[in-house]
Amino acid sequence: MSGSVQITAGKAETLAAIGKNDALKTTVFTDDLNPVSGDDARVRIVQASVTHRTVDATAGSTTIASDASFGDVSKYATVQAGSTSIDLSAGSDSEKITQQFAAGSSHTLFVIDDGKGGLTVSPALDSAAATETPVGSLAAGGGGLADGASEVALVLAAIAAAGGAVAFGAMTRRRREVLGS
Numbered sequence: 001m002s003g004s005v006q007i008t009a010g011k012a013e014t015l016a017a018i019g020k021n022d023a024l025k026t027t028v029f030t031d032d033l034n035p036v037s038g039d040d041a042r043v044r045i046v047q048a049s050v051t052h053r054t055v056d057a058t059a060g061s062t063t064i065a066s067d068a069s070f071g072d073v074s075k076y077a078t079v080q081a082g083s084t085s086i087d088l089s090a091g092s093d094s095e096k097i098t099q100q101f102a103a104g105s106s107h108t109l110f111v112i113d114d115g116k117g118g119l120t121v122s123p124a125l126d127s128a129a130a131t132e133t134p135v136g137s138l139a140a141g142g143g144g145l146a147d148g149a150s151e152v153a154l155v156l157a158a159i160a161a162a163g164g165a166v167a168f169g170a171m172t173r174r175r176r177e178v179l180g181s
Helices: 150-179
Strands: 013-018 025-030 040-047 054-059 062-069 077-080 082-090 093-101 106-113 119-127
Touching: 013 106, 040 054, 040 062, 040 082, 040 093, 054 077, 054 106, 062 077, 062 106, 077 082, 082 119, 093 106, 093 119
Parallel strands: 040 106
Antiparallel strands: 013 025, 040 077, 054 062, 054 082, 082 093, 106 119
């Protein structure tokens, strides 16, 4: 099976192939990389179960997806960061799964079938917030030489470069003597 999709330059998108092997369906959907405030996380559902017509997903009183059909992608919902229980239901089948969501992160949960015909998820991280706000200036060069000993390191580097130039000159002269130039 082959195909093509259109990906937009400069846009955060996810490409997914879902379905049974002989009938894979590709879909492209936009990721939301905007910051998530406070101790919250953002989550959405992609309904990729091939044995359940529709799926509902909730986290406590927050609805993430309602009657999502195969291939549907829900809007992002804000959930509490940390260990979060998500209830999945499809007809008489229901599963409770627990996911870890870091504060400020965005996730896509692919709802899939487990080996027994029930529901489970395959999580994907869309984005994560910086865990620490930078303080002061940004180190922009010097690398390991930026510790105050850079003057000594620069002198040693200059000596090494000069030694390399002398060695190169000696090799070139020796080569000319051997070749008879």
